[in-house]
Amino acid sequence: MSGQDSLAHLRDLTRAFARERDWEQFHTPKNLAMALTVEAAELAEHFQWLPTGADHELDARKREGIRHELADVLLYLVQLADKTGVDLHAAAVEKIALNAAKYPAGQVKGDSRKYDQYD
Amino acid sequence: MSGQDSLAHLRDLTRAFARERDWEQFHTPKNLAMALTVEAAELAEHFQWLPTGADHELDARKREGIRHELADVLLYLVQLADKTGVDLHAAAVEKIALNAAKYPAGQVKGDSRKYDQYD
Amino acid sequence: MSGQDSLAHLRDLTRAFARERDWEQFHTPKNLAMALTVEAAELAEHFQWLPTGADHELDARKREGIRHELADVLLYLVQLADKTGVDLHAAAVEKIALNAAKYPAGQVKGDSRKYDQYD
Amino acid sequence: MSGQDSLAHLRDLTRAFARERDWEQFHTPKNLAMALTVEAAELAEHFQWLPTGADHELDARKREGIRHELADVLLYLVQLADKTGVDLHAAAVEKIALNAAKYPAGQVKGDSRKYDQYD
Secondary structure, three states, X not given: OOOXXXXXXXXXXXXXXXXXXXXXXXXXHHHHHHHHHHHHHHHHHOOOOXXXXXXXXXXXXXXXXXXXXXXXXXXXXXXXXXXXXXXXXXXXXXXXXXXHHHOOHHHHOOOOOOHHHOO | OOOOOHHHHHHHHHHHHHHHHOOHHHOOHHHHHHHHHHHHHHHHHOOOOOOOOOHHHOOHHHHHHHHHXXXXXXXXXXXXXXXXXXXXXXXXXXXXXXXXXXXXXXXXXXXXXXXXXXO | OOOOXXXXXXXXHHHHHHHHOOOHHHOOHHHHHHHHHHHHHXXXXXXXXXXXXXXXXXXXXXXXXXXXXXXXXXXXXXXXXXXXXXXXXXXXXXXXXXXXXXXXXHHHOOOOOOHHHOX | OOOOOHHHHHHHHHHHHHHHHOOHHHOOHHHHHXXXXXXXXXXXXXXXXXXXXXXXXXXXXXXXXXXXXXHHHHHHHHHHHHHHOOOHHHHHHHHHHHHHXXXXXXXXXXXXXXXXXXX
16 A cells, blocks of 8 residues: 555545546446445345354355455445545544444443433 | 554444443344445435435535445444454455456446446 | 235245245344345346436346346345234335325425425 | 225325325436335344344334334335336246246255355
8 A cells, every 4th residue: 555544545546447437427426325235235145144144154255255245335435435525534433433422331331222212 | 543544443443332332242244234234225315315416415414414324334344344354455456456357448438337238 | 816915915925935945944034124125225236327217228138137126125025024913005004194294295395305304 | 905906006005195295206216226225224224233033022112113114115116116117916926936946945945045056
C-alpha cells in the first residue's frame, strides 16, 4: 500500500476500475446500494444451512467463496460511500460511539435483545 | 488513528466492543452474515423509492441515515472477516484483479451485462 | 388445484418435498428466513443494472430467471409461515388494512415518503 | 374470499391500494424487487440473534412482528409478479418440479449441500 490507508486505496482502485469500463453511468447510489444487498446475500448463502459457520464447518471451497464475497461487499460499500461523500472510517468510529451509548456495557452484558426492548 | 490502518483500527474497536458486552457468544459467522444482510437492506431502504439517490434527492435526515447504515455494514463486515480469518484489504485487491480479468476493459466498455452473458 | 386454495396447495407440496428428503431438520424458522433473503436478493439481481425492469428491458432468459426466483421466494415464504403458524392470506389482508390506516389515500396521493416522515 | 383464490385476491387488493394512492408510478419492477429485499431482511431481523426461531424462543411481540413482515414480503411479491406477468402459483409448482429433478429424494436424503456440490 506504500503508506496509503486501505480504504482510501480501495476507493482509488474502484474509481479507476469503473472509469476504465465506462461503468460510472450505472453506478448511481441506488444501484450500488442494490448491488450491495445482492453481494451481502451471496455471502450469507455460504452460511445459511450451517450450524454456526465456525472454522471446522468450512472447507477450502467455501473459504474461498466467503473471501470473494466479503471482498465484493467491501468494494460496493467503498463505492457507495464514495458517491455519497461519506468517510467510511469516520462514520464507523462515530457509529461505535453511538452504539456504546445505546447499549451500555454494564446493562446489556450477555444479552442480545435490541436496545428498544430494554425498559 | 495514530498510524494504524483504518480497517485494523475498526477490527480492534469491534473486538473490544463485543468483549465488553460479552456478545462474542452471539457473533458466530452465520449470525454476523445474517446481521450484515439486514444492515445492507436498511441502507438500501433509503434509496428504494428515489430515482437514483443522487445528492439533490437526499435531505440532511437521509444523509445521516445513510452514513449510519454504511457504518453498520462496515462494522459487521469487519467482524465477519475477523471471525473467518480474512484480510479484507488483501481480499478486495485480489477480487479487483479477478474482476479485471473477467471483464476486460476493452470488451465491456459501457455495457453492464453480467460476464456470463458475453459470448 | 381441484378446488384447493393456491397457498394451501403450495404448503402441502413443500411439506411433502422436505419430508421426502429428510430436510425438515434444516428448516428452522431462522434458516428459512435467511434462505428467503438470499432468494429475494437473487430476484433483485435481475433488476439491479436495469433502468426500471419494464417489459421491454427484459429478454426471454431474464424472464425465466425472474419467474424462477419469484417462485423460490414464495416457496420459502410459504414454508416459514407454515413453521411459525401464520396464515399468509389472513396476515396480508390484515397488513393491507393497517397500511391503509397508516397511509390514508387522501393524504399520501402521489407521494412515496415513508409514513413516519409525515407531520 | 367468497371463492376467489387467495393470491388472486391479494393481487386485486394491492392493485386497488396503489391506484387509490397514485403510487403505481413508484412501483416499477426494479423498485418492487428492492422493496422486497428490504422486507425480507426486516423479517430475517427477528431471527438473527435467536438460536433457531422455534416457537418457545418467540414472545407475542416477536410473533406479531413476524406476521406483519411475512405479509409485507407476500404483498410485494404479489405486486412484482403482477407487474412482470408471472402466475405465482404456476411458477411455484413448476419450480418444485425442477427442484425435485435437481435434488432426487433418494440421493440427497438428510444432506443440505447444494446440488452443484454433488458428483
